[in-house]
Amino acid sequence: MSNTNMQTQTSSVLQNDRVSSCSISKVQKKTQLSRIKCMNSLRAIQSQLKFLIETLQDFGNMPIFKRTFSQDLDLLENHLTKEIISQTDCKTILTKLRTTFENAFNSELQARIQNYTRYDAQSFYDAMIFNMDSLGKYMLELILHQQRTPQLLKQKKLMQTQEDHSNPIPALNVDSLKVDLVVIQNTCSEKEDSNSETASSKLVKECSLNSETKDVHAIKYKMSKAKERCMAYFRSLHSHLQVLLKDDLKGTRIEHGFKRAFMSLFGQDVDTFTRTMLLNVDQLQKQLDKDEFQEDGSMTAFWVVNNQFQKFIDSKFTLDYDSQMTDTYFVEYTGLEVQHFRDTLLQHLGNVKKSVAERTVIKDKSIRTDSTVQDDNAGQWEYNLLDEADIRPFMT
Incomplete structure (x- = not known):
C-alpha cells in the first residue's frame, strides 16, 4: 500500500x-x-x-x-x-x-x-x-x-x-522496510507541498471563521432589531389599554355609566380588572425587555394578558337598547366605539405574539451559530438560562 x-x-x-x-x-x-x-x-x-x-x-x-x-x-x-x-x-x-x-x-x-x-x-x-x-x-x-x-x-x-x-493493515515484511530511493529524493519537495497545504488549510479555515463570525454579528443585529420591533408593538398595546384608565373622570356620570358598560362587556368589576391587567402587562413588559430573551416566559406572560380579555373578545354584540347604551357609555369614557376598541386590541395582541415568534426563530439561529463558532460559551449560556428558572408572569 x-x-x-x-x-x-x-x-x-x-x-x-x-x-x-x-x-x-x-x-x-x-x-x-x-x-x-x-x-x-x-x-x-x-x-x-x-x-x-x-x-x-x-x-x-x-x-x-x-x-x-x-x-x-x-x-x-x-x-x-x-x-x-x-x-x-x-x-x-x-x-x-x-x-x-x-x-x-x-x-x-x-x-x-x-x-x-x-x-x-x-x-x-x-x-x-x-x-x-x-x-x-x-x-x-x-x-x-x-x-x-x-x-x-x-x-x-x-x-x-x-x-x-475495508482497510486491513498489511503484514510486515522485509520488502516493506526497504527505503525507496524516489521517496528520499522527493523528501524536500514533499515538505514544501506539505507546508503549502498547511498554509492553504489555514487560509481556508480563517476564511470560514471570518464568514461564521460575520454570521454571528448579523444574527445579533437581527436580534436587536427584533427586540426593538417587539417593544414598539408592546408600547402600542400598552397605550391602547390606557383608554380604560381615566383618573380625570373619577366620580362623574360618565365613569358611573362606563362601569355599568364594562361589567356588561367584560363580566367583571372595572377596578379589579384594570388592577390585574396592570400587573399582567407589567410582567409582560419585563419578559419582553430582557436582553436574554426567553420564549417560555414571554409567551406565558402574553397568554395571561390575552386570556384576560378573552371573554370580551369572544362576546357578541346585538343592536338592542342595552347594547346601544353600553356602546354609548364606552365611547363617552374611552373615546372609542366598542367594536373599534376590540379590533384594535386584537391587532396589537397579534403583533406582539408575532414579534415573540420572530425573536424565538432568530434566537434559535443564534444558538446554532454560536455553537459552531464558540462551543465553549454553551456552558455559560446554559448557566444563565438556569438563573431565569422562576417564571411567574402573573406575580410581581
Missing part, C-alpha cells in the same frame, strides 16, 4: 471519527439544554404552588391538595434528574399532577383567589396549565435527545468496524 493511499485512508478514518464525535457532542448539549428547560418549567410550577399554599393554606381541602401535589412534584423531579429518564413514568406523573390541579380548581377556590389575593383566578389557572404543557414538551425533547445518543455511538462503532474491514 502506497504512502498516499495510507494517508488518504487515515484521513478518512479521522474525519469520520471527528464528524461522529461532533454529532454526539451536539446531541449531548441539546440533551443538557432540554433538561434545563424541564427544570425551569418545574420550578415555575413549584413557585405557583408555593404561592397558592401560602395564600390559602387553611382553605377547604387545601392541606390534602398540598400533600398530594407536592409529593407528585417531588417524584417527578427525582425522575427528571436521573441520567436516563422514563417517558412512561414521567408522563404518568405529569398527567396525575394536571388532573389533581384541575379537580382542585373549583368555583370555591376561584372565588377565594379573587377575594383574598391581588390576582385573577383564570390568569393563575392559565399560567399553571401553560407551565405544565411546557414541561411536557421539554420532557419529550429530552427523551428524544437521550435516545439519539446511543444510536450515534452505535453508528460510530459501526463506521469504525467498516473502516477496519
Whole structure:
C-alpha cells in the first residue's frame, strides 16, 4: 500500500471519527439544554404552588391538595434528574399532577383567589396549565435527545468496524522496510507541498471563521432589531389599554355609566380588572425587555394578558337598547366605539405574539451559530438560562 493511499485512508478514518464525535457532542448539549428547560418549567410550577399554599393554606381541602401535589412534584423531579429518564413514568406523573390541579380548581377556590389575593383566578389557572404543557414538551425533547445518543455511538462503532474491514493493515515484511530511493529524493519537495497545504488549510479555515463570525454579528443585529420591533408593538398595546384608565373622570356620570358598560362587556368589576391587567402587562413588559430573551416566559406572560380579555373578545354584540347604551357609555369614557376598541386590541395582541415568534426563530439561529463558532460559551449560556428558572408572569 502506497504512502498516499495510507494517508488518504487515515484521513478518512479521522474525519469520520471527528464528524461522529461532533454529532454526539451536539446531541449531548441539546440533551443538557432540554433538561434545563424541564427544570425551569418545574420550578415555575413549584413557585405557583408555593404561592397558592401560602395564600390559602387553611382553605377547604387545601392541606390534602398540598400533600398530594407536592409529593407528585417531588417524584417527578427525582425522575427528571436521573441520567436516563422514563417517558412512561414521567408522563404518568405529569398527567396525575394536571388532573389533581384541575379537580382542585373549583368555583370555591376561584372565588377565594379573587377575594383574598391581588390576582385573577383564570390568569393563575392559565399560567399553571401553560407551565405544565411546557414541561411536557421539554420532557419529550429530552427523551428524544437521550435516545439519539446511543444510536450515534452505535453508528460510530459501526463506521469504525467498516473502516477496519475495508482497510486491513498489511503484514510486515522485509520488502516493506526497504527505503525507496524516489521517496528520499522527493523528501524536500514533499515538505514544501506539505507546508503549502498547511498554509492553504489555514487560509481556508480563517476564511470560514471570518464568514461564521460575520454570521454571528448579523444574527445579533437581527436580534436587536427584533427586540426593538417587539417593544414598539408592546408600547402600542400598552397605550391602547390606557383608554380604560381615566383618573380625570373619577366620580362623574360618565365613569358611573362606563362601569355599568364594562361589567356588561367584560363580566367583571372595572377596578379589579384594570388592577390585574396592570400587573399582567407589567410582567409582560419585563419578559419582553430582557436582553436574554426567553420564549417560555414571554409567551406565558402574553397568554395571561390575552386570556384576560378573552371573554370580551369572544362576546357578541346585538343592536338592542342595552347594547346601544353600553356602546354609548364606552365611547363617552374611552373615546372609542366598542367594536373599534376590540379590533384594535386584537391587532396589537397579534403583533406582539408575532414579534415573540420572530425573536424565538432568530434566537434559535443564534444558538446554532454560536455553537459552531464558540462551543465553549454553551456552558455559560446554559448557566444563565438556569438563573431565569422562576417564571411567574402573573406575580410581581
